[in-house]
Amino acid sequence: MNAAWLPLTTLATSLLAAVAIFALPEEARRWRTGINLLAAVSKIVLVVLMVGRVAEGYEDTFSFQIVEGVDFVLRADALGVMFAGLSSLLWLCTTVYAIGYLEHAANRKRFFGFFSLCVASTLGIALSGNLFTFLIFYELLTLSTYPLVVHSGTAKALAAGRVYLRYTLTGGVVLLLGVVLLYSLTGDHSFASERGLSPYLADHRGLLTLIFALLVGGLAVKAAMVPLHGWLPRAMVAPAPVSALLH
Template sequence: MTLATSLLSAAIILWLPEHQRGQRTWVNLSAAIIKILLVGWMIARVAEGQEDTFEFTVVEGVSFILRADSLGIMFAALSSLLWLCTTIYAIGYLEDSPNRKRFFGFFSLCVASTLGIALAGNLFTFIIFYEMLTLSTYPLVVHRGNQKALNAGRIYIRFTLTAGVVLLLGVALLHHLAGDVTFADTSPLEGYLETHSGLLMVIFVLLVGGLGVKAALVPLHGWLPRAMVAPAPVSALLHAVAVVKAGAFGILRVVYDVYGITLTSELGMTLLLVVVASITIIYGSVRALFQQELKPRLAFSTVSQVAYVVLGASLVGPLGTIGALAHLLHQGIMKVTLFFCAGNFAEELGIHRIDDLNGVGKRMPLTGIAFTIGALGMIGLPPTAGFISKWYLGTGAVEANMPLIVGVLVVSSGLNALYFLPAIHRIWFRCGPAHGVGAWPEERRLGRLETHGWLLWPTVFTAVLSLLAGLLAGLPFSPLDWATRVANTEYLP
């Protein structure tokens, strides 16, 4: 029923005529609110120890399984909450744009795919929704229809479809070896360690390689910065809710549910993940430092930040596991805030470059505060959500006796500061254009709100949420609390 909400809303939106703006808005918001309520109901059931499962046999030995476990519900909660925020934002952002019906129809399909990934109970079901996500996000990437968008779309589809083939090959080899492995199985592959260790390593590399494209792990990240030509709501969706998060979530499933952390470590694959994640973290931060446009800087920041999730999963310890799961949620909330801010700056004042942010905090104070909160969270300063997950990752590295990883986190946070603090300084401590070429229109300064309410309030809400996730981290059902629940109930002895 939860999955059907997005599918039904997509069908209705694509059926409605283009000019039926009010009806389309009503369908969008109603479906998003209903989905949050249904996911909330599932969270309550999972918290009580109940896991709902839907299953049917496709062919002999292959089943389609939907299962609401604690990890899947955590990802479903993130996607459903941020879907509502992004939907509200997109309604305002695309108010006067053409092809709104197509946009919101595929937008709903994209969220349905993400929810299917979250609730998939085995790799067969996962890969169905994973490829559905690829196909439903392509029209969003090329939405503007100009040559730059079409070129970005071609690169995106080449990367992601190739990754899908690699992932499918890994799933096929795994099925040949062990049959239909479900995420509910306990250590399903440990019995094959002595006889098929080489094949298990090959399959692991294929699975993580296929998933690593969407997770933007180096050197598989090339599509992500180019996809920034898409509208701001799409960028927020790609980075915080859907595509990049789906790749990272899939890697967590492989490490914890398909192989198990013990077998992953025995095969030496945790070391591989540590190396790849560390390189990605530093590389993404360095590249972000040299970007002069705001959205590409945020894109390379995502390359770096999502790798924290993979790094935490490879530390083989409770604190690293909690840090990885918490950062999956925290990074999504903070990054969607930053892309909302970038969209507000671009739509209201035509600002796309870092050096054009001078004094914008006086003209758009709420958006400036939201950007500051999101940026400080990415750096990892208290009391933001980013501090909480980085603290757990750092202590997890100490627990795992991997001091070099602590160094990676420190260097990365320093680089984060180098590319975010100058933007914050420009926003608050530089003077903006008062007159002449590039001056902001006077009539906009006199408006009651700094930008359209549909754009402003989702930005403020997610900024407050990212701050509260740090301040109230110890409370029940906070992102950290739920990450701890998942780690303790599913993945730790």
């Protein structure tokens, strides 16, 4: 039996936490702390439920059609749940640390709001069921991380933010081009599909090589792989909890 609500609810915990935190006044420290911890613990509980479902042989999937041939898909398979568990555990640890770290800092509402969006993006990446969904959350991760990189508002932080955007948005464009070309060739390709790309190899070897280079290049920028890592050392101007998650 497909429990489609499980991956969706797991993702929603971070999104709802972000909305609630943004809605709170800056001085509502206890409420913000409670929401952060409740969402972090709830997410771990839900991930444990997904682990149990995967162990029983279920792979829960939530999907809906965006346009014909393009679906938004969340899928709780073994690999996705493993990364979701890692993300959830790290979020709980960094949240506890960040609460104390930012005890007397300014703009805590903004920090924790985007922090929750960042974690929601990471979880969405882990549970993506196809390349379209993966791309949405990968770019949302870029946008939600930028305010955390420039959080202090200093000239150094703003300069690091500009470098971060130049790298990651360029990588995003390259990745998008690769995704569009792949979709134009094969259609919506589910990560769970056993249908590989070998049927297209004979007639489209050159195009597939280009698509491979675009996908790897775009992802290498985001993953800060040498020599496309220049943004990461500069981004360490961000508060320590953000730096920890980026690494």
